[in-house]
Amino acid sequence: MTETRKKITLPYLFKKVEDKQPITWLTCYDYPTAYLQEQAGIEMILVGDSLGMTMLGFDSTLPVKMDDMIRHAQAVRRGAPTAFVVGDMPYMTYQDSVENAIRNAGRFMSEAGCDAIKLEGGAAMANRIKGIVDAGIPAIGHLGLTPQSVSALGGFRLQGKSATLAKKILDDAKALEEAGAFCILLELVPDRLCKLITERAENCIIMSLGSGPDAHGQLLIYHDMFGLYPKFKPKMAKVYGNAGEVILNGLKGYHDEVIGGQFPEKENYFGMPDEEFEELKKMVEGGQLHR
Ligand code: KIV
Numbered sequence: 001m002t003e004t005r006k007k008i009t010l011p012y013l014f015k016k017v018e019d020k021q022p023i024t025w026l027t028c029y030d031y032p033t034a035y036l037q038e039q040a041g042i043e044m045i046l047v048g049d050s051l052g053m054t055m056l057g058f059d060s061t062l063p064v065k066m067d068d069m070i071r072h073a074q075a076v077r078r079g080a081p082t083a084f085v086v087g088d089m090p091y092m093t094y095q096d097s098v099e100n101a102i103r104n105a106g107r108f109m110s111e112a113g114c115d116a117i118k119l120e121g122g123a124a125m126a127n128r129i130k131g132i133v134d135a136g137i138p139a140i141g142h143l144g145l146t147p148q149s150v151s152a153l154g155g156f157r158l159q160g161k162s163a164t165l166a167k168k169i170l171d172d173a174k175a176l177e178e179a180g181a182f183c184i185l186l187e188l189v190p191d192r193l194c195k196l197i198t199e200r201a202e203n204c205i206i207m208s209l210g211s212g213p214d215a216h217g218q219l220l221i222y223h224d225m226f227g228l229y230p231k232f233k234p235k236m237a238k239v240y241g242n243a244g245e246v247i248l249n250g251l252k253g254y255h256d257e258v259i260g261g262q263f264p265e266k267e268n269y270f271g272m273p274d275e276e277f278e279e280l281k282k283m284v285e286g287g288q289l290h291r
Pocket of ligand 1 (some may be wrong): 046047048049050088125185187209221238241
């Protein structure tokens, strides 16, 4: 479908906002999935550090390193050449200094061909956003449930439920926008707070993950959409198909067929001409084979 799609750019995304057309965004960590997402017309792809959980099996995103992210982002870029690919800055690659933030953001751009980076945190991270944007790199903020701070936030739960906490998220969004973030992801905040932030955004695209419909677009975690993360399914995720079940059934089928001698079938392997095989046997019998 999207074979002739033009590269998704920042002006394209802002035009969609202007035209009141929602933007589509999904996580992705590998080449074949990126290829499918590109074919499906998905506009933005997040190479999220959630890969620590969904792909590497850790209990949190904290063990993920910059080199892990680069390797996956490169594969995604190869699979989705026209999507707007966002590299997610892993834990402690930007929190400690503006200099590290710029250096690591630069790696996403130069080594993986990303279009932008995303980092977590509010006003306290505004100078990291500013430094990265001043270096010529488009930056996305991430507020609400920020998985790298899950311990401080008390778990994977709704954020900004009280007026005071909601006001803090609202102020953080303004601080990130003023620092130059072209986009902010709101994860798991109440729908009315998301709507308010979207209405107040002047030059910033607001995206929702589990924060309701009144944003400029939606993000979902790919593995949650297709039953591919065995540990849990968050309420915010809609399941569009159970690929996990399809794959499991296939694996059981393979296992049973090998055990039962039904696999491989004739079309799954190759023969060799009789005369070549006769020649081979003579060579073996004559001791001509290298050992
Ligand atoms: O790493 C990730 O996939 C994310 C999402 C949870 C937004 O940051």
